[in-house]
Amino acid sequence: MSYRAVIRSGREALPEPAHEGENYVFVLSGRLGLRLGKVTYITRKGESLFFRAEQEYAFSNKGKRPVDFLWIKASGR
Secondary structure (H helix, E strand, O other): OEEEEEEOOOOEOOOEOOOOEEEEEEEEEOEEEEEEOOEEEEEEOOOEEEEEOOOOEEEEEOOOOOEEEEEEEEEOO
16 A cells, blocks of 8 residues: 655654554655654655564654655555
8 A cells, every 4th residue: 555644743643553564655855753663763855764564653743844755555465
């Protein structure tokens, strides 16, 4: 499944539960935070992330403007 998502400044999306599968994220604009377990990664426009969804994760906006990103979820086998 693929999505285009926007998160307003200072907001965090609801956590996604752990599941089998992989995720790919590409940031179109803004600064995206990814909380993966206890670690938070921050990406900017033009950067991407790839991660396995074996633990709970949540996206957030780490900038002053909306963050716009593409999110592709691939389910497990």
